[in-house]
Amino acid sequence: MxxxxxxxxxxxxxxxxxxxxxxxxxxxxxxxxxxxxxxxxxxxxxxxxxxxxxxxxxxxxxxxxxxxxxxxxxxxxxxxxxxxxxxxxxxxxxxxxxxxxxxxxxxxxxxxxxxxxxxxxxxxxxxxxxxxxxxxxxxxxxxxxxFTAYQTIIVRADSSISSRGDLEGTVVGVQKGTTGANAAEELQSDFDGNIELNRYDQIPAAFQALKNGQVSAVINDNTVNAEFASQEDNIEFIEGEGAAVEAGQDAPPYLTLTVENYGxxxxxxxxxxxxxxxxxxxxxxxxxxxxxxxxxxxxx
The missing domain is CATH 3.40.190.10 (Periplasmic binding protein-like II)
Structure with a gap:
């Protein structure tokens, strides 16, 4: 049964x-x-x-x-x-x-x-x-x-954002209450508040805002971002080394802001x-x- x-x-x-x-x-x-x-x-x-x-x-x-x-x-x-x-x-x-x-x-x-x-x-x-x-x-x-996950950044492929630093002065979408939101807040602090955060109840709304141009990037778990990017021709990860490389892990081929474990x-x-x-x-x-x-x- x-x-x-x-x-x-x-x-x-x-x-x-x-x-x-x-x-x-x-x-x-x-x-x-x-x-x-x-x-x-x-x-x-x-x-x-x-x-x-x-x-x-x-x-x-x-x-x-x-x-x-x-x-x-x-x-x-x-x-x-x-x-x-x-x-x-x-x-x-x-x-x-x-x-x-x-x-x-x-x-x-x-x-x-x-x-x-x-x-x-x-x-x-x-x-x-x-x-x-x-x-x-x-x-x-x-x-x-x-499960091991990483916070990552996705953007529209036709945008001018290609690095972490390019997020300064932009609007970033996150899901409320998540470690993605925490990672975005840390970036906001690093840039002296010069990032605007749009917080959404669920991640599909943040993804839709990215497609519509209402936000310039979304910060979220890598596998969930990857699932969305695989279905959209105009969505890609920001590349670069990050937290996974620093932790000595077998890092994915894109920028990682954190290394996390699910429980x-x-x-x-x-x-x-x-x-x-x-x-x-x-x-x-x-x-x-x-x-x-x-x-x-x-x-x-």
């Missing part, structure tokens, strides 16, 4: 919808589960057993509600048919369904309010391409890192669940599942 679901908001109503593949009614699913358990089928050695999950119900819930800023392609976004997909979505399936044996669902949430929403109990965890940093770590606890965010009183998720993350990294998912969305 596909254990995924996606809470979609529309016309002021929250409606639950299965993403894909659920067959039969709940009673049929329960009957199938009973039959499977009585048949004595082998449990994979790298998967938490049903018994373990049942005895740890207070630690691992039967249904994990995940707060996420959607869309943020290629991490979480809808296909043309309305199915939720993306790197984070597939990692969630590998961790929660395949390893912990529980249901999970994504709940769209504005990124700039996502941590308060977590701590108010609106969902159990955050999976939203969220960078681990000291400011956030004061409010939530993070899983082990599961899954938990409330600070949820340490036992965090430990179980860290164990599941370690398993999918060791058994090749993580690499398979990564290769579906990214090259190199």
């Amino acid at each position: 596909d254990r995924r679901s996606y809470i979609k908001s529309g016309a002021g109503v929250i409606a639950g919808g299965l993403i894909a593949g659920c067959t039969g009614s709940d009673s049929e699913s329960e009957s199938t589960a009973t039959a499977d358990s009585s048949a004595g089928t082998d449990t994979p050695t790298d998967t938490v057993s049903d018994t373990e999950t049942a005895t740890a119900e207070s630690v691992v819930p039967s249904n994990v509600v995940i707060g996420s800023d959607i869309p943020y392609r290629p991490f979480e976004y809808e296909t043309t048919s309305g199915e939720l997909t993306g790197f984070d979505v597939d990692i969630a399936q590998a961790v929660f369904e395949d390893q912990l044996g529980v249901n999970y669902e994504f709940k769209p949430t504005s990124f700039d309010s996502i941590i308060p929403s977590l701590n108010n109990g609106n969902f159990r965890i955050i999976m939203s391409a969220m960078t681990i940093n000291d400011t956030r770590d004061e409010k939530v606890d993070f899983s082990d890192p599961y 899954i965010a938990f409330r600070e009183d949820d340490s036992e669940f965090l430990e179980r998720v860290d164990e599941a993350l370690a398993t999918i990294k060791n058994n090749g599942t993580y690499d398979e998912i990564y290769s579906e969305y990214f090259s190199g």
Whole structure:
């Protein structure tokens, strides 16, 4: 049974919808589960057993509600048919369904309010391409890192901007509450305030502003910028060495303003669940599942 679901908001109503593949009614699913358990089928050695999950119900819930800023392609976004997909979505399936044996669902949430929403109990965890940093770590606890990203700058190919310094005196688009916004604020400080920042609720609005000429550049995560640039003939990265080279990393072929790691965010009183998720993350990294998912969305 596909254990995924996606809470979609529309016309002021929250409606639950299965993403894909659920067959039969709940009673049929329960009957199938009973039959499977009585048949004595082998449990994979790298998967938490049903018994373990049942005895740890207070630690691992039967249904994990995940707060996420959607869309943020290629991490979480809808296909043309309305199915939720993306790197984070597939990692969630590998961790929660395949390893912990529980249901999970994504709940769209504005990124700039996502941590308060977590701590108010609106969902159990955050999976939203969220960078681990000291400011956030004061409010939530993070899983082990599961992805490395860089803040980067994209511009229109027909613009005169070709370096970091060329941004002085321009208007730059960012998403509210993100480390991209933080990186832009640092540039603004470096240029004695001579950069205007336009802050958007979601990154697609910043991208649209760049296309329309309302901003001269967008600062955002490299893979998300790359996804957008791959779909547009007139969008390109500012090139040059930067933070990744300084950190001795295998740097991408464009300017990097920061080196960051993504983590899954938990409330600070949820340490036992965090430990179980860290164990599941370690398993999918060791058994090749993580690499398979990564290769579906990214090259190199």
